[in-house]
Amino acid sequence: MRHACLAIVVIFAALRAAAIEIEDHRFYPALAGDPAEIPLRVVSTADLDVFDPYLRAFQTARPGIAIDYTVVSSADLHRTIGDGAVYDLALSSAMDLQFQLANDGFAQSYRSTATEALPDWARWRDLIFAMSVEPAVVVFSTQRFAGLPVPTTRQELIALLRAHPDLFTGAVGTYDVRTSGLGYLLATQEDRSTDAFWRLSEVMGGLDPQLYCCSGQMIDDVSTGRLALAYNVLGSYAAERLVRESAGQMQILAMRDFANVIIRTAIVPATATRVEAAGALIDMLATLALREGRGTWPLPPLTQTGADAATGFGPIRLGPALMVYLDPLNRRGFLAEWENAMVQR
Amino acid sequence: MRAPSSIGRRLTLLLAGVAALLAALSWAMVTGIARQAAERTQDNVLAASAATIAETLRSDRGEVRLELPYSAFAMLGAISEDRVFYRVAAGDAHLTGYADLPVAAADAPRPGQVSFATGAYRGATVRIASVTRQVLAGDAPVTVTVTVAQTRTGVATIARDLSRLAAIFAVALFVLAVGLSAVATRASLRPLNEIAAAVSRRGPSDLRPIRRAAPAELVSLLVALNRLMDRLGQSLRRSEDFIAEAAHRVRTPLATVRAQAEIALRSADDAAARDRLRGMIRALDESSRSAGQLLDHATVAFRADDxxxxxxxxxxxxxxxxxxxxxxxxxxxxxxxxxxxxxxxxxxxxxxxxxxxxxxxxxxxxxxxxxxxxxxxxxxxxxxxxxxxxxxxxxxxxxxxxxxxxxxxxxxxxxxxxxxxxxxxxxxxxxxxxxxxxxxxxxxxxxxxxxxxxxxxxxxx
Structure with missing residues (x-):
C-alpha cells in the first residue's frame, strides 16, 4: 500500500516535472550552516553562465543559504508558477507573463528600502521588481555582412533583405513567437509600435527564416556564421557573449527607428516559503540594478539603458495593458497573422 | 451639580467643543467626498474600458469575435497600480478572460448600459463594470457581456491620502477655532468685568445707582443691582431717620429733667443729696451729648449722600x-x-x-x-x-x-x-x-x- 502511494506521488511528480522542460539546473550548497535546510529555490529564464556571478555574490553575502537554480523557458516558468509549483523566486524576461502572474494573485508582496529605491516604472505594487532593462537588438555576423551597408532602421533592413535574397535566404534568425514568451512579447510590442513590423515579417518570411526558442542559440549560430543576422536578440546576452568570445565575429545593431526595451523582473511566488532569503536576493538584485556604470556584471543596470543602447525609448510599461496580447483570442489572432507572414511556404 | 467655575472657561470649552464637532464633521465629509470621487473616477474608467472592448465585438462566419484593444487595459493601468480582471461571454458561452469572474448584471440590462457591482475576486475586493451588446451571430442575435474588474487599492490610497490631508486641516482649524474662541470669550466678558471693577472701586457708603452703558444682556443685572442698592439706601436712611427721631425725642425731655435737677440742686441743703443730684446732672449731660452725637451721625449719613x-x-x-x-x-x-x-x-x-x-x-x-x-x-x-x-x-x-x-x-x-x-x-x-x-x-x-x-x-x- 505504501509503495502504491509512493508510486502515485512519484508519477504525479514526474507528470508535473514533465509538464515543463528544464533547460538547466544547478545546486549551490550552502557555504556554511545547516546543510539540511531547505535551499532557496529560484526558477529563472536567465542562463546559468549569465546568472552564476549573481548567485555566487549572493552566497558570499549570505553563506548560510543554499540555492537551487532552475532554468526554464519563460512560457514554462509562467505555466509552472500558475500551476502552483513551489519556488521562492521567479526571474523572467517575459514581463507580460510576470505581470499576469502578479495580477492573478500568484505573487506575494515584498517591500524593503532596496525595492523602494527602484523608480516607479521599475516595480509594480511591491509584487514585481526590475533587475535590469535590456533592449532588443539585431546581431549580425561581420563576416557575412562583408561589403554590405549596415542598416540602422527597419526600412533599411527591409531594403537590404530584399536586395540580397541570395545572401540571406536561410540565414535570418528570430524568435519563434509560438514557443518563446519573450519572442511573443517583443513581436506584439513591435506590432503596436511600428508599422514596419509586418512588412519586415513578410520579407523575413520569404527568406526561409530560422526560428529559435532562445537568444543564446541565435547568438551561437551568428557567431559560427550559420546565421547572417538575428533579429530581436536581448542586448545583454549578445553583449555579454560578444565581449567574452566572439573576437569581432559579431556586431550589435540597435535600431534607430524603434527598439523594444524589456525589463527583466523578479517576483516572489505565492507558494514561496523562504521569503526572507528571496527578499534578500531581490534586495541585492535591485541594488545592483541601480548601480552606476556597467561594471563587470553581465546584466546592464536600469540607469544606463537610454544612453548605452542609444534607443531613446523607455522600457515597456509594467501594467495591465501587457495582458492584452496574452488574451487567448488576441494570441490566436496574432499567431495566425504571424504564421501567415513568417511561415509562408 | 457642580457649580460652574468660570463663565469664560465654560464658554471657551463650549466653543472648543463646537469647533471639534465641526472639524470632525468636515473631516468626515471631505473623507466621504474624496472616497466617492475616487470611486466615481474608477467607475468611469472601468466603464470606458468595457465599452472600448465591446466596440471591437463583431460577427465572423457565425461566430462572435473580438480583439482586446490595448487602450482598454492601458487606461486602467494609467489610473492606479491595481490588478485587472476581465471576461467576455456570449450568452452563456465563455469567450475569453477569467471564466469565474462575477458579472455585474442589472436586472434588465439594456444594450450599451453599464452596470456596476462591488465584489470579491481572488482574495481582493474588486469593482466590476459590465456592459452588454447585441451581436448578430449567424441568424440569431447573441447578447455579449463584457465585464472588466479592478481591485480598489488605488481608490483606497487616494481616499486615505485625502483623508489624512483633511484630518490635518481639521486639526489646524480646530486649534485656530479654540484660540479665537478664547479671544472672543474674553472680549465678550469684558463689560461684565468692567462693571464688577466699577462696583468694587466704590466707597463703602456709595449707594448711588450705577450709570454705565452696558450690553443688553447685562442691563437687567444692572437694573436689579441698582434697585437693590436703592432699597438698601432707603432702608439705611429709614434707620438713620429713626435714630435721629429717637435722639431728638430723648433730648428734649432730658433738657427738662436737667433743668429740674439744677433747680433741685440749688435748693438742696443736704450734702449727700447735692452729690446725688450733681451725679444725676452729669449723667443727664452725657445722655444728652450721646443723643446729640446720634443725631449728628444720622445727619452725616443723610447729607453725605447728596x-x-x-x-x-x-x-x-x-x-x-x-x-x-x-x-x-x-x-x-x-x-x-x-x-x-x-x-x-x-x-x-x-x-x-x-x-x-x-x-x-x-x-x-x-x-x-x-x-x-x-x-x-x-x-x-x-x-x-x-x-x-x-x-x-x-x-x-x-x-x-x-x-x-x-x-x-x-x-x-x-x-x-x-x-x-x-x-x-x-x-x-x-x-x-x-x-x-x-x-x-x-x-x-x-x-x-x-x-x-x-x-x-x-x-x-
Whole structure:
C-alpha cells in the first residue's frame, strides 16, 4: 500500500516535472550552516553562465543559504508558477507573463528600502521588481555582412533583405513567437509600435527564416556564421557573449527607428516559503540594478539603458495593458497573422 | 451639580467643543467626498474600458469575435497600480478572460448600459463594470457581456491620502477655532468685568445707582443691582431717620429733667443729696451729648449722600465751633486757642460744623482741667487742615493697627478712657464727614510729643 502511494506521488511528480522542460539546473550548497535546510529555490529564464556571478555574490553575502537554480523557458516558468509549483523566486524576461502572474494573485508582496529605491516604472505594487532593462537588438555576423551597408532602421533592413535574397535566404534568425514568451512579447510590442513590423515579417518570411526558442542559440549560430543576422536578440546576452568570445565575429545593431526595451523582473511566488532569503536576493538584485556604470556584471543596470543602447525609448510599461496580447483570442489572432507572414511556404 | 467655575472657561470649552464637532464633521465629509470621487473616477474608467472592448465585438462566419484593444487595459493601468480582471461571454458561452469572474448584471440590462457591482475576486475586493451588446451571430442575435474588474487599492490610497490631508486641516482649524474662541470669550466678558471693577472701586457708603452703558444682556443685572442698592439706601436712611427721631425725642425731655435737677440742686441743703443730684446732672449731660452725637451721625449719613458744595472758610467754622463749646471748656477751665489763616474749601457747612464740634468736644472731654486746646488752621499742598491739639494723656493705639481706623469705629473708645463718659461716636462722625468731602482724619501726638492732635484734612478749593 505504501509503495502504491509512493508510486502515485512519484508519477504525479514526474507528470508535473514533465509538464515543463528544464533547460538547466544547478545546486549551490550552502557555504556554511545547516546543510539540511531547505535551499532557496529560484526558477529563472536567465542562463546559468549569465546568472552564476549573481548567485555566487549572493552566497558570499549570505553563506548560510543554499540555492537551487532552475532554468526554464519563460512560457514554462509562467505555466509552472500558475500551476502552483513551489519556488521562492521567479526571474523572467517575459514581463507580460510576470505581470499576469502578479495580477492573478500568484505573487506575494515584498517591500524593503532596496525595492523602494527602484523608480516607479521599475516595480509594480511591491509584487514585481526590475533587475535590469535590456533592449532588443539585431546581431549580425561581420563576416557575412562583408561589403554590405549596415542598416540602422527597419526600412533599411527591409531594403537590404530584399536586395540580397541570395545572401540571406536561410540565414535570418528570430524568435519563434509560438514557443518563446519573450519572442511573443517583443513581436506584439513591435506590432503596436511600428508599422514596419509586418512588412519586415513578410520579407523575413520569404527568406526561409530560422526560428529559435532562445537568444543564446541565435547568438551561437551568428557567431559560427550559420546565421547572417538575428533579429530581436536581448542586448545583454549578445553583449555579454560578444565581449567574452566572439573576437569581432559579431556586431550589435540597435535600431534607430524603434527598439523594444524589456525589463527583466523578479517576483516572489505565492507558494514561496523562504521569503526572507528571496527578499534578500531581490534586495541585492535591485541594488545592483541601480548601480552606476556597467561594471563587470553581465546584466546592464536600469540607469544606463537610454544612453548605452542609444534607443531613446523607455522600457515597456509594467501594467495591465501587457495582458492584452496574452488574451487567448488576441494570441490566436496574432499567431495566425504571424504564421501567415513568417511561415509562408 | 457642580457649580460652574468660570463663565469664560465654560464658554471657551463650549466653543472648543463646537469647533471639534465641526472639524470632525468636515473631516468626515471631505473623507466621504474624496472616497466617492475616487470611486466615481474608477467607475468611469472601468466603464470606458468595457465599452472600448465591446466596440471591437463583431460577427465572423457565425461566430462572435473580438480583439482586446490595448487602450482598454492601458487606461486602467494609467489610473492606479491595481490588478485587472476581465471576461467576455456570449450568452452563456465563455469567450475569453477569467471564466469565474462575477458579472455585474442589472436586472434588465439594456444594450450599451453599464452596470456596476462591488465584489470579491481572488482574495481582493474588486469593482466590476459590465456592459452588454447585441451581436448578430449567424441568424440569431447573441447578447455579449463584457465585464472588466479592478481591485480598489488605488481608490483606497487616494481616499486615505485625502483623508489624512483633511484630518490635518481639521486639526489646524480646530486649534485656530479654540484660540479665537478664547479671544472672543474674553472680549465678550469684558463689560461684565468692567462693571464688577466699577462696583468694587466704590466707597463703602456709595449707594448711588450705577450709570454705565452696558450690553443688553447685562442691563437687567444692572437694573436689579441698582434697585437693590436703592432699597438698601432707603432702608439705611429709614434707620438713620429713626435714630435721629429717637435722639431728638430723648433730648428734649432730658433738657427738662436737667433743668429740674439744677433747680433741685440749688435748693438742696443736704450734702449727700447735692452729690446725688450733681451725679444725676452729669449723667443727664452725657445722655444728652450721646443723643446729640446720634443725631449728628444720622445727619452725616443723610447729607453725605447728596453732598452740598458751598464755599466755606475753615476759619469761620473754627470760630463758630469754638464759640459754641466755650461754655463747656470754661467749666473745666480749659482755654481754647485759635490760630487761623484763611482756608477755603467746598463743602457742607452743617456737616463740617458737626465734625469739628465732635473733635473739639472730644479734646475738651479728655483734657485735664486748666489746660489749653489749640485749633490750628493751615494750608498745605492742596489741602486745608484744622488741627485740634490738646494737652491730654495722649493716644494709646491699642493692640495693633492704625489708631485712626481703631478709634473711628462706631462706639469704639480708646483703651485709656476709664472714668470719662462717652459714646465713642465722635471720631466716627468726623471721619465720615471728611471722607464724604474727599478728605481724611489724622491722629497723632502733639507738637511737643505730649497730648493728642486730631487733624481734619480737606482738599482745598
Amino acid at each position: 453732598l452740598a458744595r458751598a464755599p466755606i472758610d475753615l476759619a469761620d467754622i473754627v470760630a463758630r465751633t469754638a464759640a459754641a463749646l466755650e461754655p463747656t471748656a470754661t467749666m473745666k477751665d480749659i482755654t481754647i486757642l485759635r490760630e487761623t489763616v484763611q482756608a477755603r474749601v467746598a463743602g457742607d457747612p452743617v456737616l463740617l460744623d458737626a465734625a469739628l464740634r465732635n473733635v473739639l468736644d472730644n479734646a475738651i472731654k479728655y483734657s485735664p482741667e486748666d489746660t489749653t486746646v489749640t485749633l490750628h488752621v493751615s494750608r498745605a499742598a492742596g489741602t486745608a487742615r484744622i488741627a485740634v491739639c490738646d494737652e491730654g494723656p495722649g493716644l494709646d493705639s491699642g493692640p495693633g493697627g492704625d489708631p485712626v481706623d481703631a478709634l473711628t469705629e462706631r462706639f469704639r473708645r480708646g483703651s485709656n478712657t476709664e472714668g470719662v463718659v462717652g459714646s465713642g461716636l465722635g471720631l466716627t462722625i468726623a471721619r465720615e464727614v471728611l471722607e464724604a468731602h474727599g478728605g481724611r482724619l489724622e491722629l497723632g501726638p502733639g507738637p511737643e510729643g505730649t497730648g493728642t492732635c486730631v487733624t481734619l484734612v480737606l482738599p482745598s478749593s
